[in-house]
Amino acid sequence: MARAGARVAAKPNRPVALVTGAANGIGRAISHHLLDAGWCVAAFDLPKTSLVQQFRGWARSSLTIEGDVADEDTVADAVRQTLDRFGRLDAVVANAGIMLRRPIRRLSLEDWRRVLDINLTATFLLARAAQRALRSSKGSIVTIASTRALMSEPNTESYSASKGGLLALTHSLAVSLGPDIRVNCVSPGWIATSEYAKLKRKDHTQHPVGRVGKPQDVAEIVAFLLDREKSGFVTGANFVVDGGTSRKMIYLE
Numbered sequence: 001m002a003r004a005g006a007r008v009a010a011k012p013n014r015p016v017a018l019v020t021g022a023a024n025g026i027g028r029a030i031s032h033h034l035l036d037a038g039w040c041v042a043a044f045d046l047p048k049t050s051l052v053q054q055f056r057g058w059a060r061s062s063l064t065i066e067g068d069v070a071d072e073d074t075v076a077d078a079v080r081q082t083l084d085r086f087g088r089l090d091a092v093v094a095n096a097g098i099m100l101r102r103p104i105r106r107l108s109l110e111d112w113r114r115v116l117d118i119n120l121t122a123t124f125l126l127a128r129a130a131q132r133a134l135r136s137s138k139g140s141i142v143t144i145a146s147t148r149a150l151m152s153e154p155n156t157e158s159y160s161a162s163k164g165g166l167l168a169l170t171h172s173l174a175v176s177l178g179p180d181i182r183v184n185c186v187s188p189g190w191i192a193t194s195e196y197a198k199l200k201r202k203d204h205t206q207h208p209v210g211r212v213g214k215p216q217d218v219a220e221i222v223a224f225l226l227d228r229e230k231s232g233f234v235t236g237a238n239f240v241v242d243g244g245t246s247r248k249m250i251y252l253e
């Protein structure tokens with residue numbers, strides 16, 4: 001079930017983004033960054049999160065939508081609510097995601113499907129529901145995958161598979177929806193979404209750039225990819241934002 005926040009008219013000439021998983025972490029940073037840069041944002045997250053609270057400061061330029069990104073009708077309704085409120089849609093940021101670490105012998109089919117539904121199928125649903133509006137605005141989609149699309153720890157099959165699928169879905173959508181709509185992917189590495197000060201020295205030093213990532217690191221590149229003036233020649237691409245970690249060879253002594 002989806003629920004709209006307060007309806008207050010926004011300035012019609014401002015670009016509008018629909019961001020999923022907007023109540024926390026990376027999605028919240030992306031949403032706040034876009035709002036600060038003059039965008040209007042439809043912020044989508046599950047009920048019983050701090051979603052409404054997170055966007056109280058932007059009553060005129062934001063809309064909060066509560067629901068499950070894996071639900072077909074809810075996603076279609078979220079796009080409709082965004083268009084009703086703002087009259088246009090210029091960007092979709094498919095960021096909502098969950099991670100499940102579970103040995104494969106204990107990974108149920110239900111577990112597997114839930115991760116795939118939220119991390120991968122939801123992006124298909126969003127792209128399909130939004131494509132008409134994005135075509136008319138010459139807009140853009142950014143998917144949020146992970147370096148785990150390209151490398152793994154044990155017991156992360158459903159997450160890695162969902163993120164690998166997102167890379168393929170990204171280039172497939174870019175080819176199908178171009179030239180009107182650009183579609184790109186950002187693959188974060190370790191992004192600390194809370195208690196950055198509590199990280200250990202070795203957490204930072206294992207990264208070639210000397211620090212763990214922050215949500216703002218992802219928000220900056222998403223904003224760049226949504227800006228047709230700056231990134232108009234970029235589509236179907238995957239941008240790894242991991243402080244160089246996935247480029248480092250590790251030999252145990």
Ligand SMILES: NC(=O)c1ccc[n+]([C@@H]2O[C@H](COP(=O)([O-])OP(=O)(O)OC[C@H]3O[C@@H](n4cnc5c(N)ncnc54)[C@H](O)[C@@H]3O)[C@@H](O)[C@H]2O)c1
Nearest residue numbers: 021024025026045046068069095096097146188189190191
């Ligand atoms: N933080 C990292 O280190 C990291 C690294 C690589 C990739 N990522 C990816 O970045 C994205 C954001 O991660 P984060 O660290 O900010 O996570 P987070 O858990 O802090 O935030 C994810 C948000 O998605 C929402 N969400 C989950 N399921 C949903 C559903 N069914 N419908 C609607 N909303 C739902 C949650 O309520 C939450 O607000 C995810 O796709 C994640 O896989 C994160």
